[in-house]
Every structure is written in C-alpha cells, then in structure tokens.
Amino acid sequence: MVEQVSSKAHQSYQRLHATGEFAELKRSYLGFVVPVTIAFMVWYFLYVVLSNWAPGFMGAKVLGNINVALVFGLLQFVTTFALAWAYQRFSARRLDPLADQLRDEFEREVGA
C-alpha cells in the first residue's frame, strides 16, 4: 500500500496543512508559477506558429543579415533567463521563509 508515515508525522502534516502560513505559501507559489507557465507557453508557441505560418514577417530584415526570426529566437533565450532569475528572486523572498518556518515546526513536533 501507500508509503507509511508515523502517526506523529501524520498529525503534524494535517496540522501544518491547516495553518494560515501554509495557505499563504501555497497561494504565493501557485500565484507565481501558474500565470508564468501559461505566459511562457503562449510566448513559445507563438514563436512556433509564426515560424510556420508567417514566413514574410519572420524573414523581414532588422539589421544586415539579422532578421525577425533570429531576433525572436534570441528573445526566447532572454525570456527564459529572465523568468528563471525572477523565480529565484521571488522564491528566496516569498517562499523560502514560509517553507523554513513550517519545516522547523514539523521537525520540532516529529523530530528531524
């Protein structure tokens, strides 16, 4: 059957789950990752669709031999780096303190 945890751990999980801090942690986490995931997926598939069905737009020259397609592709790199950096900042500020607090409580109750 399922993995067994001690009844002490079980009670602690139940109690922590009901706290305002956990609700806040879950809300903050989902509040960041859900919209960001939708956004980068739309942005990526927009790029895929334009590459397929808008050759004129993608082939337009920007500077020398550098065209829209190349700039668009490089922008995908830029947004990936930027979102990764933004997530790391957000989680260090908003998620980690809450997670640390809850985990400390669990370890006090159950023993590390």
Added chain:
Amino acid sequence: MTTSLVAQTSLTGEYRGLTAALFLGVVLLTVGITFWASRNTKTASDYYAGGRSFSGAQNGFAIAGDYMSAASFLGISGAIALSGYDGFLYSIGFLVAWLVALLLVAELLRNSGRFTMADQLAYRMRQRPVRTAAATSTVVVSIFYLLAQMVGAGALVALLLGVEGDAAKNATIAGVGALMIFYVVVGGMKGTTWVQIVKAVLLMTGTVLVTVLVLAQYGFNLSDLLGTAAANSGHGQAFLEPGLKYGVSTTSKIDFVSLAIALVLGTAGLPHILIRFYTVPTARQARKSVLWAIALIGSFYLMTLVLGFGAAAMVTGDAKQAIVDTGGNLASPLLAQAVGGGPGTTGGAVLLALISAVAFATILAVVAGLTLTSASSVAHDLYANVMKKGTASEKDEVKMARIAAFIIGGVAIALAIPGQKLNVAFLVALAFAVAASANLPALLYNLFWKRFNTRGAVWSIYGGLLSAVALVLFSPTVSGAETALFPNADWSWFPLANPGIVSVPFGFLMGWLGTITATDRTAEEHFVELEVRSLTGAGAAT
C-alpha cells in the same frame, strides 16, 4: 556510406594517432574518476543519489553534462549547417523546457521522492501497479535515448578514428557499452556525476574555443557570418529563415508543432534528468542546480548557432560533402578543423582531435546517466518494492542495481549493433515524446490534483507510452517512405513523424479518465501529506 567513409579516412588519416591518444586520455580520466568515486559509495543513498552531497552548482554542471547529448552537440549544429534556421528551432524547445522543470517539478520532486521517478507517485498510490508502470516507462525512455547515443557513438567514433567496416563499428559500440557499464557498476551515482561534471567542463571549453575562433574570422560581426553562411549554403537568404526543413507542406508544419510540444514538455519527464534532483541535500539546492543548468545549456545553445552557421560558411570541398553524408553529425568537428587552419594543417588536426574527444566524452557521460537511471528503477522499484514488497535489505538492493546495470548495458549493446541504421534524431525525439506523454501527466496530476489516484496514474503512464510508440510504428518513419525503416512495405496511416500532438493530450486524458472512473479514494487522504512535504520539505529524504 562507403564513399563518405573514404572521404573521412583521408581527412583524418594523418593525425589519427593524435585523435586516438586524446580518446584514450578521456577514457583514462573517466575510469580514474570512477575508481576514486567508488571508494565512498557504501549505502543505497550513495549508490542511487551520490549521498545527496552535491552542491547546486556541481549538480547544475552534472545536469548540463547529462542533458547535452551528442544529439545536441553534433546533431543541432549539424541541423543548422544543413537546414539553416530550422536547426535552431530545436535548441529553443530544448531550452524553454527547463522552465517547466524549474517552476513545476524540480523542488517538489526533491522534497517528495527518494531515488526514482516512481517514488514520487508511490507516495500516495498503491505501490505495485504504479511502480511497475513508472519503471516500465523509465526503462523504455532510457533505452530509446541510450540507443540513440550508442548508434551515434558507433558511427562517430568509427569515422573519427578512421576505422572501417562493420566489425570495427560493432567493436566501438561494444567498447562504449562496456565503459558505461563500468562507470555505473563501479562508480554509482557519484562516479556518474563526476564524469558528467568533467564532460560539461570539457564541452563548454571546447565550444567556447571554436565559437570565439569562428567569430574572430568575421571580426565578431554576426551579420557577416550569417551572410557568408547563406551564400555558401546554396539556399541564399532562405537559409536564414524558418521553413527550409519544416515549411515544405502543411503536414510538415503540423509535424513541427508536434515536435515542439514533445520538446518543451519532455525534458521535465525524462527520468535521467529527474533523478539528478535527488543528488542535492535540499530543494533550494535543486532550484540552484536548475538555474546553473539553464545558464550553461542556454549559453551552449547560443554557441551552437555560431557552430552551425560557421560550418555552413567555412567548411568547403570534401569536408562539406562529409557533413552532408553524415546527416550533419560531423559539422562541429570539421568546423574545428577549418578554423584551426583546414585539412592537412597541424592546427586543423589538433582542433579536430580535441573536438572529437569532447564529442566522445559527451557520449560517455550521457550513456552512463541513462544506464544508472534504468538500473536504479529496476532495482528500487521492480525488485525491492514490487517483488520483495519493501523487505529487501539495502545491500541486496544495491547489488541488484549493479546486476541490472550489467543487463541493461548488455541489452543496449545487443540492440544498438543491429540497430545502426536507425536515425539518431528520430530516437531522441521518440524518447522526448514518451517522456512528455507518459511521465509528465502523471507527475503533474500527482502534485497538483487531489483526486488523482492509482488507476489514473497507471492509465496515464501506459496510455501515453503506448500511444506514442504505436503512432510512431504507424508513421512514415517506420514504413511507407523512402527514408523509412522498412522502405519496401507500407502500413503507415499516421502522417506525422512526431506523435506528441496526439499522445501528450491522450496521456493527460487517460489520467483524467482513469481517475474519475475509480472509486478508491485512499490516495486523496494522503494528498495533504504530499502537499505539505513537497512545498516545505518537511520529512523529505535526507
């Protein structure tokens, strides 16, 4: 094939000794590392997860070393060299995919699992059916990926060392297989990780070197490089625009969308990537490792742009024909030869040998990671939890993992030798499609959907796995086309080479359908525990 072999031999012939010496250096270095790492491998946690003692930065390098396969290093630069801009489309999918891993999977998996992908599902499901399904999918994905690397290795090493004939190629495949079995059996996760870290450093160094040399030839003016590449490609400006490869027809365009789906969703479902998150002590270090991996992989793919267009611009004559004959696989090594001074020069020979040795190290590190992943899943999921129902001792489990590594390595060698006609890119794309269709739906449902249960997990894994494989069997890559595996027969009815556009939604659909038709609600009771554990790390494996 014979003509390209002859062309290759004449290109590398004079300096074969140098190339062989560097290959031997790579082998000695990695074997040494493995012996060194094996001294500290005692417990199951050491063997499966390197004692969870790696730092985020170390694991980031190891992830990069595990992920950037020969398909990336040789395949993408080759695809750009042959198809121009369309080759670049691959790298973007391969990179953006890391955001899925970073935001939705890495930290939660580190907190809720122990050694394998199945651990995370088994946390709140019935162990035996879920572990059997997850282990099946882990082994299938890893074997496809492994075959791609080994078939590539056989062709590449034979060409680069200038050995000819089937016997030599078979010997190469068997040799690579024997090495990978050695790394995994002796070094476990610690040895494998250090091999991957060393490989990532070699790969990044080699790539930076060639990129700078290429750009220097064009006064660091990217536009000039692109212009020359377009002019020398024979396609003109179309070479710099999307469409050369995928824009041929509506079917090929939809095929490309299908590929894009598998690429962007597959990474976070690749078992050999997932188990790397267990090698660090905390979820925070898992996050840090993905950030390092994104930085390394992103800069690497930016450089492949220069390598690919550089090869199109600078490689000429016989060497250019060799790139075409090998489906692009020799673009990077031959570009290195060209920037070093060209065929017949010492500079060219030294750079060619260096980059070939880097490609060799790349293949070794990736096959070791894949073998370890399959062996872990067979020992930990199938043997310890399904067969022995959790009663096996740690010592027996690790012994079984070592035996499994032998068997899987042997199977991979046995399949790769007759499978040398298989297209490498097709095998990698299939591995990504299965990972995206079978593994990712189950992982995401389990983490974010309370109602999800055992039947849902089992249906989504088998549904995604079988639909992806079946669609490929009935696609033009297997029959009914000149380039197919069986060109003289035709049982194809699915028009796309990439199954993702159908099999990924099917995996999600089956997960949903299985869940809502089951009456067993025990998995829901444990969702509270899973949620607290995955988000806070409370009670996570240490």
